[in-house]
Amino acid sequence: MEPLVISVSGIEALLRNLDDSKAIGPDGVSPRVLKQCVNPISLYLYLIFEKSLSTGQLPQDWKVANVVPIHKGGPKKDVTNYRPISLTSISCKIIEHVIYKALMKHLLDYDLLTKTQHGFRKGFSCTTQLLEFYNDLVSEIDLGGQTDCIFLDFSKAFDTVSHPLLLEKFEYLI
Structure with a gap:
């Protein structure tokens, strides 16, 4: 760069x-x-x-x-x-x-950047990501293919992490 x-x-x-x-x-x-x-x-x-x-x-x-x-x-x-x-x-x-x-x-x-990168880009959003996903899903179904989706919710992912341990790991990185 x-x-x-x-x-x-x-x-x-x-x-x-x-x-x-x-x-x-x-x-x-x-x-x-x-x-x-x-x-x-x-x-x-x-x-x-x-x-x-x-x-x-x-x-x-x-x-x-x-x-x-x-x-x-x-x-x-x-x-x-x-x-x-x-x-x-x-x-x-x-x-x-x-x-x-x-x-x-x-x-x-x-x-x-890949074409699937929608976050933090001008003209892209959660909505454009969802529309692309929907288009891919419908296209695959129209072709008779199988589509599997996995949905993950990370909203509380760090609630159970030991904060002192997490800080210790971060300090190691610095």
């Missing part, structure tokens, strides 16, 4: 397009402040991004998240009806966006 190239003007464009209604992360910096301070702040973000990319290190403050429970539906007293949302630094989200775009460009340019 080619080296990731960022520019002050690119950061300025991303800052100008920030959604003012997005939640503030633990650093307390709102999208509105970043938008209003585009000119002075874009150079400093550029320098931080360059250092982060060259060293592979993010500022410690960017590694902190405020985890907020969001109600999915059903009785509000049932904790399983909530999903966690991690509110992180807007500045960190910007560098994540830059890296994501570069990585996706590389994957698409070199045709490294």
Whole structure:
């Protein structure tokens, strides 16, 4: 993969397009402040991004998240009806966006994604995945073939895992 190239003007464009209604992360910096301070702040973000990319290190403050429970539906007293949302630094989200775009460009340019990859791709979704599955299913049935499906529910897969053991395994990887 080619080296990731960022520019002050690119950061300025991303800052100008920030959604003012997005939640503030633990650093307390709102999208509105970043938008209003585009000119002075874009150079400093550029320098931080360059250092982060060259060293592979993010500022410690960017590694902190405020985890907020969001109600999915059903009785509000049932904790399983909530999903966690991690509110992180807007500045960190910007560098994540830059890296994501570069990585996706590389994957698409070199045709490294399978046609069945629907997650995290523009123009693809759970619905397109389901439609493709349905089409494959109907086509096989029309040909008189057998189709077997296995459905797995991983929603509670980590509830029974020993968290201290899991953390120990993760530390071993680092």
